Amino acid sequence: MSEFFHSVTLDQDLCHGCINCVKRCPTEAIRVRDGKAKILSDRCIDCGECIRICPHHAKKPIFDPLSVMDQYKYTVALPAPSLYGQFNNLDDVEIILRALIDMGFDAVFEVSRAAELVSDATRKMLSEGQLPRPVISSACPAVVRLVRVRFPDLIQHLLPLQAPVEVAARLAKKEAAERTGLPPEKIGCIFISPCAAKVTAVKMPLGTIKSAIDGVVAIRDVYPQMLRYMKEGVGSGEEYLSSGRMGIGWGSSGGESAALLNDRYLAADGIENVIRVLEDLEDEKLGSVDFVELNACSGGCVGGVLTVENPYIAKAKLKRVRKYLPVSCNRVGDGIPRQMKFDQEIQYEPVLQLDEDITVALRKLSQIEEISHQFSGLDCAACGAPSCKALAEDVVRGYNTPDACVFLLKNKMQSLANAACEQEGKIPAVPLGDRRE
């Protein structure tokens, strides 16, 4: 199994070893060991739930510092549509884009522009009717990772198109190279991201061999800098806006679906809801939809862990800024360009599998059933595993021992105490003279 990179890191000093993240993790990927939270790398899907729940702020998302810009001769900002929903009383997206230029970027390529291309390509692919229905959106990297480890049968339903930010980076790099004559390695395409999972998607891409994105910076880092530059009227006066309502709508849940101009869709957001929809899809319980949009974060990308604003307020603001824009400004033309498609198939990673040998796996499964019955069934997580079943599985996999269960330990101590009591009276009394007063 290949090594997994993740965009979540632990601050050992801040971690108290409590079980908040262990219980919240939707893929049971966290255990507390030796008093600190540990991520089981192969199970983590980078959804960011542990970052949100940690009361001690010990779970930190990984992203690049703004100084990543200094590594390139020419930089292109790739602002996510969710960025537009972070500001108060804003009606004109141009102000945001100019602020990015004033901050030091040489050019701007809106991710929403690429999103409109992806929407157009999706509409084409849906009308061609070649893809197995329903088609599942592949834009959310946490969802793609979840499908890859837990829903192997649904991999073939994933829309085989690159996510908008990847398309944006590829096009931006090409445009910048033509404009400046610089070699691609001197051009830095920097994503202004709401999402930590996108960092993983750049370092360990799915659906392609190498990402064209050179850096991922957090909206929350860029935000205070941008505010300084966002005074109306300041700036070059040049116009940068090149996307419409459809592209910007991608920033919140339902936006990608609405851009398909097809009513037969469903859009679910929040990782628990996403898992329920995937379970039902797997059992073929959703017969009549053509497209399924899934976003791991509540509210969609506006709910990402690197944002500043409350996701639902950001959603309302996003609606405001796109109100007077054209519907869509970008189309793919006749065919779908090759660089928009997956250039590598997504492979199943059977992380739940107990053993490669079915006979051994079955034996282990029986052991898990047997061992889990010894435990209290309270799923208290005091052992550091999220449930009694998970501890049983850890025991069978050799990662822990049944004694990690505090109830088993208590029973053991109780029976030791009982045995000691039974012995009372049988043990010869201590001679009085030896007593120390």
Add this chain to the structure above:
Amino acid sequence: MSQAISFHYDVPGDDFTRAGEASSGVKKALKQVGLAPDIIRNVAIAMYEGEINMVIHAGGGQIDVDITPDAVRMVLKDQGPGIKDISLAMQEGWSTAPDDVRSLGFGAGMGLPNMKKYTDEMTVESTVGVGTTVTMTVFTHPQREAVS
């Protein structure tokens, strides 16, 4: 004796919110065992159909699942009204489901036909007024063309 593991589920009647619990439990176990995705899907769909049938028609029942390296065998037993004409019930689109059940999107007459479609072997034994037992087997090494 070959390795095997068994699961037992009691399916409550008339509770649609819980229908599917047994099949998703088995689905998870099969992923842990590491069976091929299409085999898991066949088991999950067939079992879910059976579970829903129990809830709609029979007021619940019991499911026993045996997993061996070679096959997944599901025995679904209920004490419901029984099926008068099994061959009629096996026809696609034939249904006795009441309107309130149909309005929930169930009862399209595809239950038994789908169960047969997704399994390698299926037998239905039924006595009117006594109950129905459906036995289904999915082999882990495909012995026929995949259902698409």
